[in-house]
Amino acid sequence: MASQVMTNLDPKSRAAAKGLSDLTIRNLFIIPTIAFLIIFNIFPLLYSLAYSFTDFRASTRAPANFVGLQNYRDLLSDPFIWSNFSITAKYVLISVTGQVLVGFGLAMLLNRAIPAKGLITTLLLLPMMLSMAVVGLFWKLLYDPNFGIINYFLGLEKFEWLADPDMALYAIAIVDIWMWAPFVMLLSLAGLSAVPKHLYEAAEIDRASGLYTFFRITLPLVAPILMIAIIFRTMEAFKTFDLAYVLSSQPTTELIAIRLYKMAFQEWQTGMSSAFAYIVLIMVVAITNIYVKYLNKVKAR
Numbered sequence: 001m002a003s004q005v006m007t008n009l010d011p012k013s014r015a016a017a018k019g020l021s022d023l024t025i026r027n028l029f030i031i032p033t034i035a036f037l038i039i040f041n042i043f044p045l046l047y048s049l050a051y052s053f054t055d056f057r058a059s060t061r062a063p064a065n066f067v068g069l070q071n072y073r074d075l076l077s078d079p080f081i082w083s084n085f086s087i088t089a090k091y092v093l094i095s096v097t098g099q100v101l102v103g104f105g106l107a108m109l110l111n112r113a114i115p116a117k118g119l120i121t122t123l124l125l126l127p128m129m130l131s132m133a134v135v136g137l138f139w140k141l142l143y144d145p146n147f148g149i150i151n152y153f154l155g156l157e158k159f160e161w162l163a164d165p166d167m168a169l170y171a172i173a174i175v176d177i178w179m180w181a182p183f184v185m186l187l188s189l190a191g192l193s194a195v196p197k198h199l200y201e202a203a204e205i206d207r208a209s210g211l212y213t214f215f216r217i218t219l220p221l222v223a224p225i226l227m228i229a230i231i232f233r234t235m236e237a238f239k240t241f242d243l244a245y246v247l248s249s250q251p252t253t254e255l256i257a258i259r260l261y262k263m264a265f266q267e268w269q270t271g272m273s274s275a276f277a278y279i280v281l282i283m284v285v286a287i288t289n290i291y292v293k294y295l296n297k298v299k300a301r
Helices: 002-007 022-051 070-076 079-110 117-129 132-142 149-154 168-193 197-205 210-238 242-247 256-265 270-300
Strands: none
Touching: 022 270, 070 270, 079 117, 079 168, 079 210, 079 256, 117 168, 132 168, 132 242, 168 210, 168 242, 197 210, 210 270, 242 256, 256 270
């Protein structure tokens, strides 16, 4: 039936009157989209891949010399680069774990009949609608040791959150959790609302405890959509630049995105930074594939 719709054109339509076939109409919609993707996505990827095998510097007019895999070898043998990776891995672990716990907890609280539920949900979603740079500047004022309200409420006097090398990364992760936990909450709410109510009724008849119901009914059924939220947030956390760059300049908060920015636009190591970007891309794709494989296992249960 679908093939007949695609192959037969209504003779009374404008397209038929102008002599346009189904194939022509399809191409008019698809070809511009494909051209857009090639120009703005695929071409830059291939262009930067070619640069990753050279010693090219965008700040000079010197020709790019082919160096093979030397850029990749230098990066993978650089202890400072591995330090950036370890800092980023720590940040991703703290941030994504916090977002999942807070977001799923909020979803559990909202998955019931409460007064002004729609208004509360809307207010909770506001942080993720704000600009990253604006959020960074806003929280920088909150963390300020002189007039920030965080130290006031915690009774820490003039504690330097963003200047303390040991606490700066946690401070940035807290901001990221505040901003993106609502995203996890939104997806979790969608998953919780899809759980059949009769399962809870059966568990209540069997006098199952709340803990048993959560781990045997709620969590297994919500796990697939929760995994999707984790995949998206992990990918975004690996690319975090705005918050860390605005909030702190400590060496302990130099994520791989910040190091890549400095290498590309401050040191002008264009070839080296292109290689670095592809190393990060490969790592993110590998981690995402692990998540996807686990997601497929969860769906198969």
